Amino acid sequence: MAADGARTRTASGGRGRVTITDIARRAGVSVPTVSRVVNGRSDVSPGTRARVEELLRRHGYRKRTASPGHRAALIDLVFNDLDSPWAVEIIRGVEEVAHAAGAGTVVSAIHGRSGDARQWMRNLRARASDGVVLVTSALDPVLHQELRILGVPLVVVDPAGSPALDVPTVGAANRSGGMAATEHLLALGHRRIGLVTGPPRLLCSRARLDGYRAALEGAGVGVDESLIVPGDFRHESGFAGCEALLGLPTPPTAVFAASDQMALGAIEALRRRGLRVPQDLSVVGFDDLPEVRWSAPPLTTVRQPLADMGKVAARTVLRPTRDKRPDSSRVELGTELILRSSTAPPPGSAALSR
Incomplete structure (x- = not known):
């Protein structure tokens, strides 16, 4: 140890x-x-x-010791921030596995600030954590080196950038999810499909954008860059992005928002303009957060298995404490298109009039 x-x-x-x-x-x-x-x-x-x-x-320096049959006693779960519903889903998955293993969970937010990260590392050393799950954050090389020296297992969920080769990662099939959302709208007859992207620094955001582009190109529909507007996964950026798309000389007939929160923001922008979903404009999200099945209308979205991602990450950091290696350096869980009531053929189409 x-x-x-x-x-x-x-x-x-x-x-x-x-x-x-x-x-x-x-x-x-x-x-x-x-x-x-x-x-x-x-x-x-x-x-x-x-x-x-x-x-x-x-100086009385003591190293951590393990007893026979030792299982991890504590998992550190670290987010950039905690003001997103999907964070709750990941926490739920990690906590379920940790509880079953007799381990505790410490949840922290470092807000992307180096001072917060250093304080977190000091706290981690003090409590002798047995594993770290880092969520949607860039892995600071200094912190990575410190964790390696301490021998603390690390897993990154939805990494912000390309992590070190020796760091296991857990994510979702974001590219295929972006393709599925766009192909669904294409199958309904939409050809002008707007996209509100996620933060470009995140691999998952770029993968969803790649899936959107691939679906359009596969259908022989040219990619109109004016239909791609920036977002940050939050409600406000979905609202602003939809407003920008509606302000185009030829607005889209459908919007794919790269997160459920942005999709809900887009629906609010439409509501304030007196537009109906899906009669006037279709909306697709990404995540399948619990509340979107109760939105008005219930949201068509791409389900990414957030709780399962947390479970896999927790199992991976627990495994080295039982003298086993991680199954893989990269685990990618499947996504699934969930059809609800926020999508329909474009206004005036033959499919809609039947």
């Missing part, structure tokens, strides 16, 4: 926390060298080992 910090008396008599970084600095060696000494590795010179061990003893 990897090392974690231990509390020790400071010179002033208070309580402090000595980390492997502190020990490395005082010993004049690298952090990986200290980690090798703590973990009993043989590839350290006798003199260096003696110097590091003396510092470890002097």
Whole structure:
């Protein structure tokens, strides 16, 4: 097992926390060298080992230990923010697996700020977490290195960018989901289909956009860049995006919003203009959040298995604590088009009049 910090008396008599970084600095060696000494590795010179061990003893540094049959006691679940309903679904999946394994779950939000991330890492070292699930965030190289040194298993859910090759990731089939949503609208007879995208920094956003483009190209429909407007997965951007699309000289007859929250925002924009869904304009979302089946009208959407993504991530971080390797470095769960009442053929089409 990897090392974690231990509390020790400071010179002033208070309580402090000595980390492997502190020990490395005082010993004049690298952090990986200290980690090798703590973990009993043989590839350290006798003199260096003696110097590091003396510092470890002097400062009361203790490594985490495992008892036979040990299972993870704590999972850290980290979001950029928590003000989205889909976060609740992922938490539900992680907590279900953690509870069944006898583990606790600590939920944190770091808001993309480096200070918050550093504070979270200090807290993680203090509580000796047994695994980390990081959701829709870029993996800071410094934090990644620290987790590797501590030996804490890590899984990234819906990574913001391309994570390190040795980091398992869990996601959904976003490209095929974007294709399914667009192909459904094409099958209904729509040819001017607007798209409100997600944040371009996220892989899932780019994959949904790729699916939209692929479906149009596969149907022989040219991609009109004016029909693609930016969003950020939140209600307000769906509202603004739909307003922008309706302001075009030739508005779309359907809108694919790359999240359910944006789809609900788009429906509100239509309602305020006195337009009806789907009679005047069809709307498709992405996520299948619990509330969209109760929207007016119930939302046609692409279901991504958010709770299942949380479950897979939790199982993956728990597995190394039982001396097993992750099944795969990349797990991609399937998406499914859910048909409800927010889509119909375009106004005036033969299909609509039948």
